Amino acid sequence: MDKIIFGDNQFFGVNHMSEQTSIKQSQKFKSADDIFKTLEYVNDIGIKSFMFTTHDQLEPVLERIKNDSRFNDFKLIPCMPYAHKYGNAMVELGIFEAINKFTPGNKLMAGLKGVGSLITSDPVPIMELLVDSEMKLLKGMNVEAIFLQNIVTDLLIGLGLTNVLYEFSRYTEKKYGVKAGFFTMNHVKLHNILVNDLGMVNPMICSDINKIGFRMNPTQKDVEAVLDKHDSYNIAMSILASGAINPAEAVKYVGSLKGVDSVLFGASSPAHILQTKELLEDAMSRQNS
Amino acid sequence: MKKLGVIGVGKMGLSHLAIANQTVGIEVAAICDTSKPLLRFLEKNTKFRAFSDYKKMIDDVQLDGIMVNVPNTFHFEIAKYCLEKGISVFVEKPFTLTYKESQELVELAKAKNLKGQVGYVNRFNPIFQRVKKLLDEKVLGEIASYSNRMVGGVVIAESSKGWRNDYSKGGGCLFDYGPHCFDLSTYFFGTDVRIVSSVLKKVFSTMVDDIVSATLLHDDKIVGYNYINWSDNSVRKASNTIEIFGSKGKIIANKQELSIYMNEADEGNNLQKGWNQLYITDENTDVNYYLRGEDFSRQLEEFSQLLNGTISESRSSLYSASITDKMLEETFNLSGGVR
Known part of the structure; x- marks a missing residue:
């Protein structure tokens, strides 16, 4: 896994601090072309990993990446599911039709597999169908890992359905030959489940890690203590806390934590992308020395 | 450790269930829903006892509190039954x-000491809590x-089509979106309030309102204007913005940010x-x-904390919620129908 990973929030107008910033961002990235141009720049300056939610809007962008040899060494890290897609489909079509809609290959067989698991109440086959459905978008591409969205990870934690986390991880390795990763807003709880309860070795966890402790639950101190153990592969996101911390300070804090292995960041303008990348490279190389 | 039952574990109910299950001082002991596949799924994969009849759940399991996350039309009946059985309640909005x-439910809870x-x-949003504190400390002077x-x-x-286009099922912007907005009015400016005038307007719906416009008067001295629109496609998700004008300055706030203009430092x-x-990043979250x-x-x-007795009243009490229902009713009655 690269130390620096480019994210996608800016493409879809996600900003936790300000609605106005969200509006400005969604104006900037109106078309697939706008997004592709940014990724072209990211690739050019040597950021070779892109982590993204499996939005429908990314489909034409991924298609262009696939057919462009400059992106041959560019690694994709999908995060799934894009929950709204399923939410809307379930409301519009009902649960069985929704599962059919998103299951690849033979519609009838896939439908039966999903319906069967509903009858036997086993969540694992449904999870596998949905992973396959999301991965259709990435067929033949350079996928480095598959991540589970925090809303799903954290819901499974909350309900105590933690074996699904284990099964997800097993499935991505078996079917796609890549490691699974987990987004979470509950780093400490998840770490305890994956490492201590499920006995997973060096699981990948991506969570908010920033100087002001924003959304580091239950507390910044607790998260830092777990990072310090360094028995998970930790990816820091929201290092700028949606802009509350200036880039230099943000990077200095993350670089000071030995347990942080990679950083996921997003920015809209080339200048900001380059600046953050250079700051991160400097901090992460010093972290190693 | 207080034992909790959760009635209604559909979309929002499922989130509440997960959160309740991780909340210190609470143990989720039983769940209830009318969806058989969902119940079977949860019964097989979680530790919760599952019921399809809430009365049976209450008979079979010793509970200290119950969360009522069912469609709005059933809130009264189910909450009343829980209170009559001596069980404290958390009811999804609107009350x-x-x-x-x-x-009636406020009186019943009081009589039974529940x-x-x-x-x-919204009352638990850190920015809105900051606004409330500033108002309580009179930082803006007289509002x-x-x-x-x-x-x-x-x-x-x-x-x-659908329940949203049907008042008898809790549809319409006033009754679906409105509660959150009107509740913020009482949270910030108190429950001594009446509606002075209102207009309900439809845009896309045929039987119900899509836009609500209402003028409120608190303590006969603070005038408020509530504008609610659930047909605005330009916003990514529902947002509340409040602008408050006082003798010493002004506040503009939403869930993420707060701007304060002070006439003097x-x-x-x-x-x-x-x-x-x-x-929001300046607050402890x-x-x-x-x-x-x-x-x-x-x-x-x-x-x-309520169930465990560390606090005696919630900041989102049954009483304040009943006043929100009163305002919704006044807004509806004063409007003279949907235009």
């Missing part, structure tokens, strides 16, 4: 569909007026003359478990 029913809370989650807007994109095309509160800016935002986690932490 009930009429002021009379809400009043605790109650309604799911007005003269406010405008309270809630906009979102729920009904964004012509539609005559207020050193005690670290506010300079002119504009001051605060963000730590929670034991996070699923849909700290607001949702904190409202259940409060219900746990």
Whole structure:
């Protein structure tokens, strides 16, 4: 896994601090072309990993990446599911039709597999169908890992359905030959489940890690203590806390934590992308020395 | 450790269930839903006892509190049954569909010395809590007026189908979106309030309102204007914005950010003359478990404290929620129908 990973929030107008910033961002990235141009720049300056939610809007962008040899060494890290897609489909079509809609290959067989698991109440086959459905978008591409969205990870934690986390991880390795990763807003709880309860070795966890402790639950101190153990592969996101911390300070804090292995960041303008990348490279190389 | 039952584990109910299950001081002992596949799924994969009949759940399991996350039309009946059985309740918003029913439940809870809370989650937002504190400390001086807007994109095309287009099922912008907006009015400016005038307007719906416009008067001295629109496709998700005008300055706030204009500096509160800016990132947002935002986690932490007796009244009490229902009813009655 690269130390620096480019994210996608800016493409879809996600900003936790300000609605106005969200509006400005969604104006900037109106078309697939706008997004592709940014990724072209990211690739050019040597950021070779892109982590993204499996939005429908990314489909034409991924298609262009696939057919462009400059992106041959560019690694994709999908995060799934894009929950709204399923939410809307379930409301519009009902649960069985929704599962059919998103299951690849033979519609009838896939439908039966999903319906069967509903009858036997086993969540694992449904999870596998949905992973396959999301991965259709990435067929033949350079996928480095598959991540589970925090809303799903954290819901499974909350309900105590933690074996699904284990099964997800097993499935991505078996079917796609890549490691699974987990987004979470509950780093400490998840770490305890994956490492201590499920006995997973060096699981990948991506969570908010920033100087002001924003959304580091239950507390910044607790998260830092777990990072310090360094028995998970930790990816820091929201290092700028949606802009509350200036880039230099943000990077200095993350670089000071030995347990942080990679950083996921997003920015809209080339200048900001380059600046953050250079700051991160400097901090992460010093972290190693 | 207080034992909790959860009635209704559909979309929002499932989130509440997960959060309750991770809340300190609460143990989820039983769940109830009418969806058989969902129940079977949860019964097989979780530790909760599952029921399809809430009365049976209450008979079979010793419970201290119950969360009522069912469609709005059933809030009254189920909450009343729980209270009559001596069990404290958390009811999703709106409390009930009429002021009379809400009043009845307030009285019942009082007579039985039981605790109650309604799911007005905005009251647990750190920025709105900051605004409340500033108002309580009179940082803006005497409040003269406010405008309270809630906009979102729920009904964004012509539609005559579904519960949203049916008042008897709790539909319409006033009864679906409205509760959150009107509840913020009482949270900030108190429950001594009446509606002076209102207009309900349809845009895409055929039988119900899509836009609500109402003028409120608190304590006969603070005038408020509530504007609610659930047909605005330009916003990514529902947002509440409140602008408050007082003799010493002005506040503009939403769930993420707070702008304060001060006529003079207020050193005690670290506010300079002119504009001051605060963000959600400036507030403490730590929670034991996070699923849909700290607001949702904190409202259940409060219900746990209520059940465990560490607080005697919720900041989102049955009484304040009953006043919200009163305002919704007055707004509806004064409007003279949908235009």
